[in-house]
Amino acid sequence: MGLLDFVKKIEPDKKKSPFLHTLYDGFFTFLYSPDSVTKGGVHIRDGMDLKRTMVIVVLAMQLCYLFGSFNIGHQHFAATGQYTAFLDGFHLKLIYGLIQLIPIFVVTHVVGLGIEFWYAAKKGHAIEEGFLVSGALIPLIMPPDIPLLWLAFAVAFGVIIGKEAFGGTGMNILNVALLSRVFIFFAYPTTISGDEVWVAGLAESGDTLATTYNWFHTGLFNGIFDWLGWDTFQAGMPVVDGYSGATPMALAFKEGWGAVTETYSTTQMFWGAIPGSIGETCKPFILIGAAILIITGIASWRIMLSMLIGAITCAWLFNQWGVTPFMEVPWMYQFYMGSFFFAMAFMATDPVTASSTTTGKWIYGFFIGFIGMIVRVINPAYPEGWMLAILFMNVFAPLIDHYVIESNMGRRARRVKESAGAVPVTPVAEAVAEH
Amino acid sequence: MIKGTTKSTFLLLAFLTFSLNASAQASSGASNYLLYGLVGAIGLLLLIAILMVAENMLHIEAKQMGVDKSGANYSIFPNRDEIYKGKSGSLPTGSSVTALKRGHDIKLAGAAEKVVDAATAGTTFALQPQNFVGISPIPKVTVEKGNEVKAGDPLFFDKKNPSVIYCSPVSGEVMEVRRGEKRSIKEIVILADKEMQYRTYDLPDLATCKREDLVEFLLGSGVWPMIRQRPFDMVADFNIIPSKIFISTFDTAPLAPDNSFIVEGQGAAFQKGLDVLNKLGTKVHLGVSATGASSAFTGAQGVEINYFSGPHPVGNVGVQMHHTSPIDVKDPAWVLGVQEVLTIGKLFTEGKFDASRIVALTGDELETPKYVRTYQGANVGELVKGNLKNDGARLVAGDVLSGKQVAADGFLNFFDDQLTTLEEGNEYExxxxxxxxxxxxxxxxxxxxxxxxxxxxxxNTNxxxxxxxxxxxxxxxxxxxxxxxxxxxxxxxxxxxxxxxxxxxxxxxxxxxxxxxxxxxxxxxxxxxxxxxxxxxxxxxx
Structure with a gap:
């Protein structure tokens, strides 16, 4: 095989340049599955490995990426009242979204993978696949207008403090992607919890917000679109009257479900044509991703189901209580807003940070659903609860597992006690031993 | 009956069409719900009608064939037992099945054909001290190179536990005492005679002898190491009376030999072996497959038969013990394989140490996967000679999951009843x-x-x-x-x-x-x- 020979030939020396070798090894094992054979233990191995596991999760997110990049563009133009129908100005919305999304994706991976590679080389182990998923998740949970420098800090924080400090993939206590998100959230609270970052490409001009573009829009793509005779990006378009850019969640908190439906229809919220983090708005596509994960058995359906039950229970209890406008939002409408399904499908089910026992998974999921809803509805400072609820339960997952393990041990100890009492073991006469 | 139903179906359809037309103009919310409800109810009635017809036709068919009184369920609806009970196979009435759901059957190509080839037994055999958990790596070897031994003559014993002796599976000449790392004894190789010579025994009467005498006889006879003790899988401790002895009569590992086939014609020896074990321990448990097993197993006397069904590892004795009577370090169990029971049984029925084994040669790298009749510790190379498709194949003593890799000049282990061949997977993909x-x-x-x-x-082994x-x-x-x-x-x-x-x-x-x-x-x-x-x-x- 020509390619294999060539790739083998350029392998850097492991001793002379460990970093290059680690890098090479990472890409080589990506291109070719290794020729290693079983030694001791089982003689055949399942075709499943960590790369395949991780890549299935990434594939399950692809529809969210597709929708997310288009929705960035859609929200941008909707703010100025241009192309208000969802599919109008398709090329502009898609290109706008991609110009916004690709730098976020690249920065996430350069920073995250860079740190990962550096640690792998330093510790002398192969590059682990954990960041494949974290790196794909982080762009989806960021606001579209996130400053790239913040993003770089957040990813570095997530990967170093969240993962490498604990020993790498498989050892972390907290979800890496969410840790990056929580860093942004607490480091830049006024911007991130306000209404500014959820719609991209609007800047103050005079006393109103107006569209602003860079060279890629006005130079590169406007040239192409002009040549093709299509619509082009128009800088300086002011936003429509009364535009706030507020997310449904912010509206619901202040004035309840009525205020939400004045601005956004339920169909719109269900299909995700609303402002929000990049990948979390489109519920059907997230649910398709969740279905892929459940059918392939990669994510735990127990966590997803129990999280749903927990959230419904809590929302229903709030309905009964009903002292604030948000509490009175009917429980099923809670799921139209915010990022519940994204958190359920991709965040809570991270096997490393979730509870690792079957019973534990039910408890873990339920409490994420329950606590997340409390944070969402009651706490005035946080517009959404799942990030905090999942991180909170990440910390508690080992405790839940501890009690599940204890109960398993207790069951066994009781049984041993009973059976040992039932059939005593008695020694035979010494004569036999002297034979 | 059928005609009537067709007529009523037409009527229903006509009504449906009519009601749809009628309500097309009146599109207010309330009447819509009424319509949906009506349509739903009609659909349900239709479904019930179809099911009733199908059910009746099945009964009529069964009556015409004269099988309706056989007790079987001729209906499209399963009855409760069919849903909740496992597959019953040919179970004696009144026995229950432990149906296990979790597990997985790895289906590999190269299952052994059900013929026993007695011609490829091989000529060299070995006893390997490392096969026994818990004995010292350098046991006391009682034979030297060139000695003549009979089947059942002692080859070595453990200095810490001299009562248990380890015997030659065949008669012949001691070819070599091979040493491994740190001067440990790796294997004692015997070149087998063409005509097997057996050591003679003074058999105790099983019905009347005391347990102590029986234990003493078994220790001296050389069959004792065939009894393993869980936990740890070590050689059974003769100082205890185990509360339970477990035998799994079926193996669900990939390409595993079929014990029901192996035991064919040896039912008496198997039952004798069980009788011996019954004297040794309080209770003997037999794990039997619920999906078909030899009558030697299902009809075993004096033992508790537990039926199991499900995917691998349901045939593992450890899994069966867990669901029957779990063990503990203070309450150990003795476990044996079917062929070990046969050897113990034949010691009493035939008065000789018969360490013959029917071994399944399996795997896709063999020209003809088959069963062979040989002895414990057979030479692997001799078993597969002329039968391999490629030279580079991996030979595994045992199954692909828990077997050990052996070289072509290596030997099967003490408890092995299977040899698997496997393609090496040392290729980039x-x-x-x-x-x-x-x-x-x-x-x-x-x-x-x-x-x-x-x-x-x-x-392959990738x-x-x-x-x-x-x-x-x-x-x-x-x-x-x-x-x-x-x-x-x-x-x-x-x-x-x-x-x-x-x-x-x-x-x-x-x-x-x-x-x-x-x-x-x-x-x-x-x-x-x-x-x-x-x-x-x-x-x-x-």
């Missing part, structure tokens, strides 16, 4: 992790394997990935039908947490039980090795 070129066994639903339940795989830290959770539990948390147990072993190891049930496990977990492991962890290390630590502690 482009994007093999994402888009594999060839089908491969997997429990993962990311492979379309579950769509082809009868596909037999041609597996690891299909690199070793990683434990990441995925819950996958071991899916293939281990025991109330055990395997991943947490493994972690407890790795950090030497004795309390947790004991609490999480390390005593109930043996390598073969955890082997399937190791197969499915996404992180390619060596679970059997970890477990054995844990067991050794615990055994030294005990």
């Amino acid at each position: 482009m994007f093999g992790w994402l888009l594999p070129l060839s089908p491969r066994p997997s429990v993962s639903k990311t492979y379309p394997n579950f769509l082809f339940p009868d596909l037999k795989f041609k597996a 690891t299909h990935g690199e070793k990683r830290a434990f990441v995925v959770t819950g996958q071991y539990e899916k293939v281990l039908p025991m109330d055990i948390l395997p991943q947490h147990l493994m972690k407890a072993i790795l950090v030497n947490d004795f309390e947790r190891m004991e609490g999480l049930g390390i005593y109930e496990l043996s390598e073969e039980d955890i082997a399937l977990c190791e197969f499915v492991c996404t992180s390619k962890q060596p679970l059997q090795k970890i477990l054995r290390e844990g067991l050794e630590t615990m055994r030294e502690q005990a």
